[in-house]
Amino acid sequence: MKKTNFLVQAGMIGAVYVVLTILFAPYSYGPIQVRVSESLTVLPMFMPAAIPGLFVGCIIANIVGGNGLVDIVFGSMATLLAAYLTYKMPKKWLAPLPPVVVNGIVVGFILNYLYGAPLIITMGWVTLGQLIACYGIGYPLILTLEKYRDKIFPRS
Known part of the structure; x- marks a missing residue:
């Protein structure tokens, strides 16, 4: 049952990520x-x-995006690393930080490679976009989920 719940949760989160x-x-x-x-x-x-x-x-999502194998492999690996580091964060206000930093660097390099824009510019734009998504939307999501934690994430 635990394995099934894990797979269902992972699948639902992945699906919502793709849809968004x-x-x-x-x-x-x-x-x-x-x-x-x-x-x-x-x-x-x-x-x-x-x-x-x-x-x-x-x-x-990166397959659909059409930026090729570099984005599919390295962009997705960046998300995997950021998600793992988020899991390890000791404080809630730090939880959005790994995706900001990891994607700012990795996706910045990817976009520099794909579009030929200066690296510092691509890293800056990605970091800004990640700050908006992770702290502007993600952090309020943390606060909301934490408020209803016992109802949403019951202890097994």
């Missing part, structure tokens, strides 16, 4: 982006199933 990324596609892809779905990268703070869910969701 595609729904907001004009803002999710390109050299300047605010990927609203990245707000979900705070979920590993509440459930470990979010780690593989975000990873698989990002793979699918």
Whole structure:
């Protein structure tokens, strides 16, 4: 039963990530982006199933995005690393930080490679977009989920 719950949670999170990324596609892809779905990268703070869910969701979203194998592999690996580091964060206000830093660096390099824009510029735009998604949307999500933690995430 625990394994089934884990898989269902991971699948649902991955699906929501994909839907949000595609729904907001004009803002999710390109050299300047605010990927609203990245707000979900705070979920590993509440459930470990979010780690593989975000990873698989990002793979699918990056396949749809059309930026090629570099983005699919390295962009998704960045999300996996950020999700794991979020899971390890000791304080809630730090939970959104790993996706901001990891994606700022990794996706900044990817966009520099794909679009030829200066590295510092691509890193800056990605970091800004991640700050908006992870702290602007993700942190209020943390506060809301924490308020209803016992109802949403019952202890087994």
